[in-house]
Structure formats: C-alpha cells, structure tokens
Amino acid sequence: MTARLSVLGGYLGAGKTTLLNGLLDTAGGRRIAVVVNDFGTVNVDRRLVRSATADTLELSDGCVCCTLRGEVADVMTRLARRDDLDHVVVEASGVADPAGLATWGRFPGLAPGPTIVCVDVTRITRWRRDPYVGDLVERQLARADVLVLTRTDLAAAETVAAAEAACLALAPGARVVRSRGGDVPAAVLLDDVAQDLAPAPVGIDPHRSESVALQGLVDVPRLVARLGRTPATLVRAKGFVRDARSPGVRTLVQLAGGRVEVTHAGPWAADDVPGLVLVAAGPDARAVLASTASGLRATALTGTASSGTAPSDTVSRTLGAPLPVA
Amino acid sequence: MSTSTPTPAAAPAPAPDEIVVYPARLVRTMDPARPVAEAVAVRGDRVVAVGTLDELRAYGPVTVDDRYADAVLLPGFVEAHSHAMSGSSWDKVYVGRFERTSPDGRVWPGCEDVAAVVDRLRAAEAELDDPDAPLLAWGLDPIYFPGEELAARELDRVSTTRPVHVQHASGHIVAVNSTMLRLAGVDRGTDVEGVVKDAAGDPTGELQEFAAMGLVMAHVGAGNPMVTTPAALRAFAQDAVNHGATTLTDLGSVEVAGPAGPATYLETVDETFPARLSVFHFGSAGALSGPPREAAARIAAARELSTDRLQLGHVKLMLDGSIQGFTARLMEPGYLGGRPNGIWAMAPHEFEEALTAFHVAGLLVHVHCNGDQATQLFVETLERVLTAHPRPDHRHTVTHSQMTTPAQYRRMAALGMCANIFANHVWAWGDQHMDVTVGPDRAARMNAARTALDTGVPISLHCDTPVTPLAPLETVQHAVTRQTPSGRVMGEHERITVGEALHAVTLGGAYMLKLDHEVGSIEPGKYADLAVLADDPMAVEPDRIGRIAVLGTVVGGRHHASTVHATVTASSAPAPALAGAR
Numbered sequence: 061m062t063a064r065l066s067v068l069g070g071y072l073g074a075g076k077t078t079l080l081n082g083l084l085d086t087a088g089g090r091r092i093a094v095v096v097n098d099f100g101t102v103n104v105d106r107r108l109v110r111s112a113t114a115d116t117l118e119l120s121d122g123c124v125c126c127t128l129r130g131e132v133a134d135v136m137t138r139l140a141r142r143d144d145l146d147h148v149v150v151e152a153s154g155v156a157d158p159a160g161l162a163t164w165g166r167f168p169g170l171a172p173g174p175t176i177v178c179v180d181v182t183r184i185t186r187w188r189r190d191p192y193v194g195d196l197v198e199r200q201l202a203r204a205d206v207l208v209l210t211r212t213d214l215a216a217a218e219t220v221a222a223a224e225a226a227c228l229a230l231a232p233g234a235r236v237v238r239s240r241g242g243d244v245p246a247a248v249l250l251d252d253v254a255q256d257l258a259p260a261p262v263g264i265d266p267h268r269s270e271s272v273a274l275q276g277l278v279d280v281p282r283l284v285a286r287l288g289r290t291p292a293t294l295v296r297a298k299g300f301v302r303d304a305r306s307p308g309v310r311t312l313v314q315l316a317g318g319r320v321e322v323t324h325a326g327p328w329a330a331d332d333v334p335g336l337v338l339v340a341a342g343p344d345a346r347a348v349l350a351s352t353a354s355g356l357r358a359t360a361l362t363g364t365a366s367s368g369t370a371p372s373d374t375v376s377r378t379l380g381a382p383l384p385v386a
Numbered sequence: 387m388s389t390s391t392p393t394p395a396a397a398p399a400p401a402p403d404e405i406v407v408y409p410a411r412l413v414r415t416m417d418p419a420r421p422v423a424e425a426v427a428v429r430g431d432r433v434v435a436v437g438t439l440d441e442l443r444a445y446g447p448v449t450v451d452d453r454y455a456d457a458v459l460l461p462g463f464v465e466a467h468s469h470a471m472s473g474s475s476w477d478k479v480y481v482g483r484f485e486r487t488s489p490d491g492r493v494w495p496g497c498e499d500v501a502a503v504v505d506r507l508r509a510a511e512a513e514l515d516d517p518d519a520p521l522l523a524w525g526l527d528p529i530y531f532p533g534e535e536l537a538a539r540e541l542d543r544v545s546t547t548r549p550v551h552v553q554h555a556s557g558h559i560v561a562v563n564s565t566m567l568r569l570a571g572v573d574r575g576t577d578v579e580g581v582v583k584d585a586a587g588d589p590t591g592e593l594q595e596f597a598a599m600g601l602v603m604a605h606v607g608a609g610n611p612m613v614t615t616p617a618a619l620r621a622f623a624q625d626a627v628n629h630g631a632t633t634l635t636d637l638g639s640v641e642v643a644g645p646a647g648p649a650t651y652l653e654t655v656d657e658t659f660p661a662r663l664s665v666f667h668f669g670s671a672g673a674l675s676g677p678p679r680e681a682a683a684r685i686a687a688a689r690e691l692s693t694d695r696l697q698l699g700h701v702k703l704m705l706d707g708s709i710q711g712f713t714a715r716l717m718e719p720g721y722l723g724g725r726p727n728g729i730w731a732m733a734p735h736e737f738e739e740a741l742t743a744f745h746v747a748g749l750l751v752h753v754h755c756n757g758d759q760a761t762q763l764f765v766e767t768l769e770r771v772l773t774a775h776p777r778p779d780h781r782h783t784v785t786h787s788q789m790t791t792p793a794q795y796r797r798m799a800a801l802g803m804c805a806n807i808f809a810n811h812v813w814a815w816g817d818q819h820m821d822v823t824v825g826p827d828r829a830a831r832m833n834a835a836r837t838a839l840d841t842g843v844p845i846s847l848h849c850d851t852p853v854t855p856l857a858p859l860e861t862v863q864h865a866v867t868r869q870t871p872s873g874r875v876m877g878e879h880e881r882i883t884v885g886e887a888l889h890a891v892t893l894g895g896a897y898m899l900k901l902d903h904e905v906g907s908i909e910p911g912k913y914a915d916l917a918v919l920a921d922d923p924m925a926v927e928p929d930r931i932g933r934i935a936v937l938g939t940v941v942g943g944r945h946h947a948s949t950v951h952a953t954v955t956a957s958s959a960p961a962p963a964l965a966g967a968r
Binding site for chain 1: 759
C-alpha cells in the first residue's frame with residue numbers, strides 16, 4: 061500500500077503537537093506514521109508500544125512514531141519502503157515552509173496528501189504583523205490544503221471569523237476545520253479532500269470551496285454588485301480577472317468580511333488563470349456555491365473573449381450559459 | 387577517491403625547563419610593547435621573552451635553534467569560525483571553481499569550466515580500484531558556468547559503468563550520471579519534484595532538493611556529517627598547520643551535550659595534536675541539541691574537562707541561512723529583484739529562550755547571522771536578555787555579520803558584542819553579491835570591517851571552512867583589498883589596513899574565544915604558538931599576502947611542518963633540531 065504523505069505545518073505554538081496527539085488517538089484503524097522532532101512531545105501510552113528503537117516506536121494499533129534525529133532523508137526513505145502504512149504525517153518545524161517536506165509526497169512508495177497548517181486564532185493577527193516572522197507565517201498559510209483553526213474556544217466569535225477570513229485570503233480553496241482542543245479526528249484531517257465528509261462532529265465546521273473560471277473580459281462593477289448580493293455564508297471569494305476597462309491589468313477581486321475589494325496587482329501575465337475561488341460555510345454551502353457561481357458567470361462576463369488567452373468556443377463551453385449582452 | 391593525511395611529524399617537546407631561542411628573519415609579535423624582534427625564547431610550551439639574542443640570554447642558559455633563521459614568525463593565526471568536518475571533505479574529489487589545497491599538501495586547481503570538471507573526474511575515476519565503488523565529488527558551483535550544463539550527459543563521459551555523484555557547493559543539488567540513475571531506478575516515470583527532466587521527459591541527472599537527492603542516497607554511502615571522527619580532526623588540524631593557524635574552532639557540534647559527550651575530541655586532541663581546538667555546542671539542531679537549559683548544564687560541566695589544547699564550553703546558535711542561497715534574512719528592501727525573504731533557522735521566541743539559558747549559565751554564545759535582519763534580531767534579543775540578566779564581559783559574537791549595518795554596529799558596541807566577519811565572501815561570492823543577490827550599493831557595505839572597528843566593535847575575520855578555504859593570510863588579503871574575482875573593488879571604504887587585519891586573525895579571534903590571555907600574540911607568558919612564514923605580510927603588496935608560503939607552525943613549543951611547503955622548510959632552514967648551547 062502506498063502511504064499518503066501529509067505535512068503538518070504552522071508557526072511555533074500553533075497547536076501542531078496537540079493535533080498530532082489527537083490524530084494518534086483517533087486513528088480508528090488507519091495506520092498512521094507520525095514524524096516528529098522529538099518523542100518527548102507526543103503522548104504515547106507506553107503500554108501500547110510494541111517495539112522501540114532510538115528513533116522509532118511501533119505501536120500496537122499499527123501506528124508508528126519516528127523522530128528526526130538525523131537526516132530527514134533517512135527517515136523518509138525508510139518509511140517509503142514500508143507497505144503497511146496508510147498515512148505519513150510529518151511535523152514541520154515552526155519556522156519551516158511546509159512545501160519543502162511536501163516534495164517527499166512523490167517519492168517512490170509515497171503519495172501526496174493534504175498539507176495541514178495550524179493557526180492559533182488568538183495570535184495569528186499578531187504573528188502576521190511581526191516584522192521577523194510575518195512573511196513566514198503567511199507563506200506557511202498559503203501552503204495549506206487544510207487549515208486547522210486552534211484555540212477557537214478561547215476567542216470571541218468575531219476573532220475566529222476574522223482569522224478564518226484572513227487565512228482564506230492567503231489560502232483560497234483550503235478546507236477550514238475549527239478545533240477547540242486538538243479534537244480533530246483523523247478522518248477529517250487525512251481523508252481525501254474531495255470525499256464527502258461524514259456529518260461534522262462537535263466543534264468541526266467544514267467549509268466548501270469551488271473555482272469559477274471567468275475566461276474573457278469582465279464587467280467589474282457588475283461582478284462587484286453580484287458578489288455584494290451573496291448570502292453571508294459565502295465567506296470568501298478571491299481571484300484575478302481581466303477588467304473590460306483595463307484588460308492589460310491583473311485585477312484582484314476579493315470578498316472578505318462582507319466587503320468586496322478591487323485592487324490592481326500588476327500587469328496581466330500570459331499564464332494567469334482568470335476566475336474566482338469561492339468559499340462557503342454552513343449546511344447549504346454547496347447550494348450557495350452553485351448559485352453564486354452561475355450568477356457570476358451570468359452577470360459579469362462581457363461576452364468578449366480576451367485576446368490571445370482563450371478562443372471564444374472555450375469561453376462558451378466554460379460558461380455553460382448564454383452570454384449576456386455586453 | 388581518498389586522500390590520506392600523513393601523520394604530522396611532531397618533534398618531541400624540549401625539556402620543560404630548557405630555554406630555546408629561535409632567531410628569525412623577523413618576529414612580528416602583535417604586542418605593542420615590542421612589535422618586532424630578532425628572536426623569541428621558549429621554555430616548555432610558553433614564550434619566555436622576545437627581543438635581541440643578547441636580551442634573551444639574560445634569562446639564563448639558552449639553546450639557540452636556527453631552524454627559523456630565514457623565516458618570519460607571527461603569532462599562530464586564530465580561526466574563530468571553522469568546521470572540523472572539513473577534514474573529511476577530501477575523501478571526495480574537489481571540483482570547485484577556485485584552487486584549494488587538501489591537508490595532504492596536494493593542490494587542486496580550480497575547475498574553470500565544465501570540461502575541466504569532467505577531466506578532473508576522469509582522472510580520479512582512473513585511480514579507483516574497486517570497479518563498483520561510486521565516484522563522489524564535491525564543491526561544484528555552476529553559478530560560475532552560466533549557459534553550461536553539467537548533468538548525466540556530461541558525467542557519462544566520466545564513466546558509463548560506475549555511478550558518479552557530484553554535490554553542488556550549495557548543498558541543495560546533486561548531479562549524477564546515467565549509471566547512477568539506472569541503479570536508483572530513476573527514469574521518465576519518476577514523478578518526484580526536483581528530478582529535472584529534459585524536453586523528451588527523461589531525467590537529466592540533476593536532482594534538486596532533498597527528496598530528489600534522496601533517490602540516489604542509498605548508492606552514495608555517505609557518512610553522517612554530524613559525527614566527528616579522529617581522522618577528520620587530524621586532517622583538519624594539518625590543514626591548519628599548512629596555513630599558519632594554531633587555534634581552530636569546531637563551530638557547531640551536537641556531540642558534547644549528547645550521549646557520546648566530548649570523548650572523540652578528548653581522545654584525539656592530545657598534547658601532540660597540531661592545533662588548539664575550541665568546540666562550540668550547536669544549539670540550533672532541534673532535538674539533537676537537546677532542550678537549552680539541559681544542554682547549558684551539560685556544556686558548563688564539559689567546560690571543566692577543557693585542556694591546554696581543547697576548549698569546551700562555548701555555544702553556537704544559528705538564525706538564518708546564506709545570502710548566495712537567498713536563505714539569509716534581510717531587512718527592507720530585501721533581495722535584488724524582489725525574491726522572497728529567506729528562512730529562520732530558529733523561531734525568534736525559541737532563540738530568546740536558548741540565548742537566555744546559555745547566557746544565564748555563564749557561557750559564551752556565537753550566533754550565525756548572515757542577513758541584516760538576523761543581526762537585528764540578535765541585537766534586540768540580547769539587549770532584553772542583558773537587561774534582565776546583566777553579565778560583565780560576555781563577548782557574545784555575531785558570526786558572519788555579513789550585512790550588519792552601521793547602526794547595528796553602534797548598538798553592538800554599546801552592548802559589548804563582537805563581530806566575526808566573513809571576509810572571504812568578498813572573494814568567493816563578491817561578484818554575485820554585486821550583480822545578483824543584493825546589488826552594488828549594499829554589497830559595498832557587506833562584511834564591514836572598517837565600520838566595525840570605527841564603532842569600537844572587536845572583530846575577527848573567518849573562512850567557515852569547508853565553505854571557503856582555511857587560509858588566514860588569504861582572509862587578510864580579502865579584508866584589505868576587497869577585490870572580487872572580476873577585479874572590481876567591493877566597497878573601498880570598508881577596507882582595513884594589513885596591521886588591523888592581522889590583529890583580527892590573531893588577537894581578535896582569540897578575544898572572542900576568551901583566549902586572548904593565552905594566544906594571539908607572541909608575548910611573555912603566553913603559549914608558544916607561532917606561524918612560520920616565508921615572508922612578512924606587512925612587507926609584500928596587499929594582493930600578494932595570500933600567496934605567502936606558510937612553512938609550518940609551532941603549537942605550545944612543538945614544531946609542525948607544512949605538507950605543502952615542507953621542501954621549502956628543509957632547504958631554507960636546514961638547521962638540526964637542536965643546535966648546541968652557546
């Protein structure tokens with residue numbers, strides 16, 4: 061069996077270790093290998109240890125705990141050779157960019173799994189403003205396939221919502237999981253993002269996301285107006301479009317905290333992909349995404365294909381809806 | 387391919403109460419009380435006096451030893467930032483851009499283009515006996531070969547049957563030949579990020595970053611670079627003898643605080659070992675370093691095991707990466723061309739915790755700071771730590787200090803900090819700093835030795851071997867000329883004088899190791915540690931200083947011959963080991 065590799069990132073103190081302990085507790089038959097910097101941080105019930113070497117603990121439920129005492133490559137190649145694991149979860153250091161370790165996901169014997177990034181909602185605003193680590197914290201967030209908001213029980217609802225919006229701005233399309241005390245089951249973290257989630261356990265508030273392609277020139281004022289009419293459960297939208305009034309410019313459109321913002325972000329590049337990523341929460345998330353996506357396509361496109369980027373037949377196929385009169 | 391290091395031909399030490407006088411062409415002491423002299427008198431492992439032969443005879447019966455009569459004697463150089471594992475680099479073939487000399491005295495000319503690299507490897511391949519042994523090489527720096535490829539196609543010209551593995555100087559890329567790709571099962575179906583492929587989808591043999599490099603690791607058989615071996619220590623010390631250094635540092639070992647403890651160092655660095663060695667505990671290696679407070683207690687205890695030759699008890703921490711690797715942490719405006727900022731080796735909070743623990747334990751801490759933001763964090767953190775825990779004469783040091791600004795130097799002076807400046811970078815990557823990494827304006831103020839001295843910050847200059855060669859006279863030349871390989875001068879205003887640079891690599895280095903009362907000048911009462919040179923660095927043109935022949939060293943009164951210039955020593959100083967008493 062090929063184990064899927066997930067990197068667990070996030071700044072120092074964001075809750076990675078707590079989350080790892082939760083993973084081992086809720087493995088539920090999944091055979092998970094966790095790779096940590098130090099055994100001392102993981103609560104392994106010694107009675108359940110089947111065998112132990114200096115850097116590897118084999119647990120009676122099939123899970124494995126490894127430390128990084130030497131070269132990362134030693135541990136990773138050893139785990140890649142095993143055929144009895146479902147998941148390998150590597151804890152990145154608090155200052156690491158998870159992308160570095162994530163490259164091991166395509167090593168023979170491993171398969172890429174979601175990158176999980178922990179965010180302490182009570183401190184994320186401060187960390188992002190920190191002159192020394194702000195850029196690093198944002199880089200970590202941008203790598204997330206799954207964002208785990210931690211210490212949500214210690215923060216006001218508005219703080220949690222603001223943290224969530226801020227994180228999604230950096231990682232549009234990431235799945236958001238709220239954690240109160242590391243109580244995130246392995247199923248929620250590790251199982252395929254595309255799979256339907258089981259009914260959300262207490263404390264878990266999954267989000268859904270969808271990408272809307274907007275190939276062609278866009279009527280930005282109408283796009284903004286349409287975004288402004290979406291329900292509050294559409295928590296986030298972000299992407300680059302080509303404004304019909306200034307097609308050479310990369311126009312950044314963002315919805316966050318109920319406000320729509322339009323800014324210019326340099327010249328349009330040949331490999332830019334026009335469109336928005338939408339993120340919705342709540343039980344109707346799927347329906348909200350679908351109606352918003354079709355509404356945006358219907359109102360925002362001017363019907364003029366942007367020159368050189370896509371032929372018009374591609375546009376109409378992408379849209380799947382009659383083009384409005386410009 | 388392996389180069390063996392000859393056992394240093396250490397003469398037995400003279401009887402402890404005998405005074406031996408060494409006349410020289412010139413003795414340059416670095417002691418202002420007597421800056422130059424005719425001869426130096428040694429008793430046991432200490433200097434008794436320097437002066438004229440007549441003056442030295444006043445100390446009683448002396449033996450005159452003429453072996454250095456034609457040489458220039460300076461205090462043995464102090465290399466305050468080096469790595470003992472450089473001693474094992476020479477188990478592999480060197481293919482770097484600039485000339486280097488291995489500890490066995492063999493000169494390895496720089497490889498100026500890809501053809502030279504291939505030729506070097508072919509020659510080394512022909513010397514290997516075992517047909518299955520991999521051919522391993524190090525030091526490749528393609529930044530100097532723009533537009534040229536060096537991957538499987540080129541390496542297949544070295545061998546089509548033996549695996550070939552060439553490490554880039556950055557440590558982040560390797561190039562391998564087709565045999566290695568085949569052995570490791572790397573082909574067009576391999577979907578690992580970092581396996582570079584050509585237009586047809588086949589791997590080129592270039593493997594980037596650790597996952598891709600890991601694909602061939604099993605066929606390389608590399609040793610663990612974190613483990614010090616006696617052979618590496620001896621080769622490292624012979625390299626020092628060949629370049630006039632008598633005090634070395636191993637800047638970052640996890641062994642002393644670990645289960646192995648300092649055993650390898652204690653066993654190897656005995657009274658015949660041809661250098662003094664100061665081993666710094668590496669406190670930034672995660673779990674390997676141990677929790678700072680526990681490590682601090684172990685290091686403070688290990689300090690008590692120190693000997694005349696071996697100093698234990700100092701600490702190295704690391705904050706950022708390297709400038710040429712774009713991993714150093716820079717303040718605004720960051721890298722030229724808007725690359726993202728570099729990486730932190732430790733989180734600021736972890737750093738403060740570690741620095742506090744080691745400082746409170748009374749230990750000396752050197753902190754790796756290449757970028758100016760790393761220096762800034764160290765300075766701000768130390769100011770808080772010192773405010774909470776004042777401690778006189780700490781001598782905490784910014785090591786590398788490549789981008790430290792004038793304002794930061796003023797704060798460092800106020801806080802009692804030292805700077806160990808990476809002057810060799812002016813030569814090794816100066817052109818790249820001007821053109822690629824930070825641009826000509828900030829490059830001109832990099833490695834700012836002049837500013838440091840003018841603001842009153844004590845300095846040394848270093849090589850960080852194996853990153854650049856261990857050769858303090860070359861380091862002096864770079865700090866004095868600030869010339870790059872292309873012939874440009876990188877910041878004329880940061881030049882220092884030859885005298886200042888010599889002070890920096892002798893007393894300056896000794897000061898930041900807290901050894902300046904014992905080494906760093908030829909001074910009565912200090913160790914008889916000497917660099918034996920063919921010429922006076924103050925008397926040659928500055929751009930020739932690095933080429934002065936080093937004949938050997940004296941460490942604690944014992945003589946150690948260079949393996950590079952041993953023949954020069956024999957012909958120019960044919961005197962018997964001990965001339966008759968006069």
